[in-house]
Amino acid sequence: MSAPTRTPLPPTEPPTDAPGRPRRTRERPIGTARPHLAAYLVLGLGLVVVMSPFVWMALASVKSEGEIRRVPPTWWPEAPTLENFRDLFERLDFPQFFTNSTLVAAAVTLGNLVFCSMLGYVLAKSDFAGKQLLFRVVLGTLMIPGMVTLVPLFVLVANMGLVNTYGGLILPFLAAPFGVFLMRQFFLGIPDELIDAARVDGASEARIFVQIVVPLAKPALATLAILTFLGSWNNFLWPLVVATTEDKYTLPVALALYSTGQNQTDYGLLLAGAVVVVVPVLIVFLLLQRYFVQGIAMTGIK
Amino acid sequence: MTAQPALRPGAPAPGRGTPDQPRRIRTRPPLYRRRTRAAWGFALPFVLLFVTFTAGPVLMSLAMAVTDIRSRDLRNPFAVEFVGLENFVAVAQDPMFRKAAANTAYFVLVGVPLTLAVSLAVAVVLNAGITRLKTFFRVGYYMPVVTSIVAVAVVWRFLLHPDQGLLNEVLGWFGIEGPNWLASTTWAMPAMIAMATWRSIGTLIIIFLAGLQGVPTSLHEAAALDGANAWQRFRFITLPTMRPTLLFGAVITGIGYVQFFEEPFVMTQGGPLNSTLSVAFHTYNQFGFGNYGYAAAMSYVLFLAVVVLTLIQFRLLGERDTVRRRRWWHRRPAAVASKEIGR
Numbered sequence: 001m002s003a004p005t006r007t008p009l010p011p012t013e014p015p016t017d018a019p020g021r022p023r024r025t026r027e028r029p030i031g032t033a034r035p036h037l038a039a040y041l042v043l044g045l046g047l048v049v050v051m052s053p054f055v056w057m058a059l060a061s062v063k064s065e066g067e068i069r070r071v072p073p074t075w076w077p078e079a080p081t082l083e084n085f086r087d088l089f090e091r092l093d094f095p096q097f098f099t100n101s102t103l104v105a106a107a108v109t110l111g112n113l114v115f116c117s118m119l120g121y122v123l124a125k126s127d128f129a130g131k132q133l134l135f136r137v138v139l140g141t142l143m144i145p146g147m148v149t150l151v152p153l154f155v156l157v158a159n160m161g162l163v164n165t166y167g168g169l170i171l172p173f174l175a176a177p178f179g180v181f182l183m184r185q186f187f188l189g190i191p192d193e194l195i196d197a198a199r200v201d202g203a204s205e206a207r208i209f210v211q212i213v214v215p216l217a218k219p220a221l222a223t224l225a226i227l228t229f230l231g232s233w234n235n236f237l238w239p240l241v242v243a244t245t246e247d248k249y250t251l252p253v254a255l256a257l258y259s260t261g262q263n264q265t266d267y268g269l270l271l272a273g274a275v276v277v278v279v280p281v282l283i284v285f286l287l288l289q290r291y292f293v294q295g296i297a298m299t300g301i302k
Numbered sequence: 303m304t305a306q307p308a309l310r311p312g313a314p315a316p317g318r319g320t321p322d323q324p325r326r327i328r329t330r331p332p333l334y335r336r337r338t339r340a341a342w343g344f345a346l347p348f349v350l351l352f353v354t355f356t357a358g359p360v361l362m363s364l365a366m367a368v369t370d371i372r373s374r375d376l377r378n379p380f381a382v383e384f385v386g387l388e389n390f391v392a393v394a395q396d397p398m399f400r401k402a403a404a405n406t407a408y409f410v411l412v413g414v415p416l417t418l419a420v421s422l423a424v425a426v427v428l429n430a431g432i433t434r435l436k437t438f439f440r441v442g443y444y445m446p447v448v449t450s451i452v453a454v455a456v457v458w459r460f461l462l463h464p465d466q467g468l469l470n471e472v473l474g475w476f477g478i479e480g481p482n483w484l485a486s487t488t489w490a491m492p493a494m495i496a497m498a499t500w501r502s503i504g505t506l507i508i509i510f511l512a513g514l515q516g517v518p519t520s521l522h523e524a525a526a527l528d529g530a531n532a533w534q535r536f537r538f539i540t541l542p543t544m545r546p547t548l549l550f551g552a553v554i555t556g557i558g559y560v561q562f563f564e565e566p567f568v569m570t571q572g573g574p575l576n577s578t579l580s581v582a583f584h585t586y587n588q589f590g591f592g593n594y595g596y597a598a599a600m601s602y603v604l605f606l607a608v609v610v611l612t613l614i615q616f617r618l619l620g621e622r623d624t625v626r627r628r629r630w631w632h633r634r635p636a637a638v639a640s641k642e643i644g645r
Contacts (some may be wrong), residue, residue: 022622028489032406036407036431038431038433039427039430039431039432040435042427042431043424043427043428043431043432043439046443047442047443048373050442050443050445050446050500050503051442051445052330052461052468053446053454053457053461053500054445054449054638055459056457056461056468057453057456057457057460060460065567068440068466069466070466071465071466072471072474073466073468073471081620085409085513101593111351115347115348115351115500116348118342118344118345118347119345119348119349121344122340122341122344122345123345126337126340126341126344127334127337128334128337128340128341128342129334129338130338130342131341134345134349137357138352140354141352141357141360143557143605143608143609143612144360144605144608145560145561145582145601145603145604145605145608146561146563146584147561147563147582147585147604148359148360148363148598148601148602148604148605149356149360149363150586150589150601151358151363151366151589151594151598152358152359152360152362152363152598153355153359154364155376156354156355156358156359156362163437171355172355173349174351174355175347175348175351175352175355175356177352177356180348184626187624205337205341206342209344227467230448233450234448234450234451236450236452237453237563237564237567251450252450252452252453253450255450255452255453255456256568257453259452259568260313260568261457267460269457271456271458271460274452274453274456275453277447277450277452277453278450278453280446281448281450282448282449285441285444285445285448286441286625289437289440289444292444292448292508292572293440293508295618296505296508296509296512
């Protein structure tokens, strides 16, 4: 409601069918209600429910094994101890798993940034034979369940001799349709004139891409990088199938095998492991959260 | 392999002009051909990887689905025989598959509406009810989405522990004696659904928040002046204008939930007594047993379910246009929301 129409309204004008409720002067448009205490309360309560597993995980990871098993459970650790973490690093080669996870995620991210942005660029900004078909085929595979490709992919990787290698962990994820879709959506928003101007000036397609398009796409590339890195970091089914010895395990694989094996009752150890897997991700997420929102808003897909 | 004919740079575009009427001489300058070559140059690295690691395996899986291939046949490919649709018939007659399909349907039919309702409620309150701390709440609700399922499983197995778990402790405050969640054929599935909801609302909240931006304030103002209360405004303004966004949310959630696999894999291994066995998990097990042909057929059944869900989406979203013409309040917001979800 604009300022001029606000003045003639008397502050306590009675609403038509809610006689008991006095109207106040409008400080904001109707419909966007006043910030209610009740709203904060509801959201806060919901947040407590959503966050409690994290809080509980963190608190329990510094409890002793005996306290974790106590009935009824304690909330706050009585005697905080880092014993579980020390055990974890003594018994399992966590630095190795951490390195593997980082290495694989970094390589997958780099590949997706390069390949998806190249394809996304021509799909958005170039008119060429086969474009529609290519776009549809790539996009269509977004729908295909992972189960469909699991075994043929494994057979393929095995035939290439890549089982239990970094190549086997990385190669199948280097070119993901999601990245193409995201980059294309972004490039559609870049004005054609910019690219045409460079063409008129005689720049080659490669040069236009590297010197004009990529610098403009930094926000989208950042979004893609973070989403891809995280997806790879948390991915566990494929690494579980392909990594067969400890020196190639990623963090989730190590934790999954450890938590389903004969150690599944070492609660303290497992919780400490969960903390080690989750906390770096949460820190990165909290620092860069706006890119996640952008990624979802841009494509509507996680 | 559908993408391959188009792979060669400068390959003729299908469907333009007739063979005896060379199309480019008339409309396409040599520039077009040059641009096609350049474009395929850009696309080539992706396409090579994509064909090798995605398109190839998809087709290979389809080929497996119509044969009797088992794991031991990999060394002796000539022993494999074409069996047509026999695998699919066997899938339909498999009691385990039926059990898994029923479980998956339960999970989807309860989980999707629940996830949508919770996300929408949070998004609406976030959008209209508060002015400060919006980012704080949004980030908080999104945190489970970025968390590794393996770590989630470790923590949730604890939360759901009958004696030492937090959930039953909290229920105890209200005098309720909680069940042994993961060991109960009745309660294991609700526990899975709760976990999936917890992991999924973050994404939907952000999508719905974007959609809510498209609900015009003027409509709310007009309705409020006419005496509509908050519920009526939600029911008759927010909900209809949010329809495309809601449908989109329903479909991406549905596609994810139909493939329901990780939760039982890390939490229950499909038990107790197969009460959390999903179609995807059953497929995975059959692959593990070496029944490649059979499992591939089942994975295509899963694919079919996803396709059906997507077709439903297109139909419902397609209806939007006719609805838009019929009902005036659809005009603006529908356009905004469809831009929001990127189509």
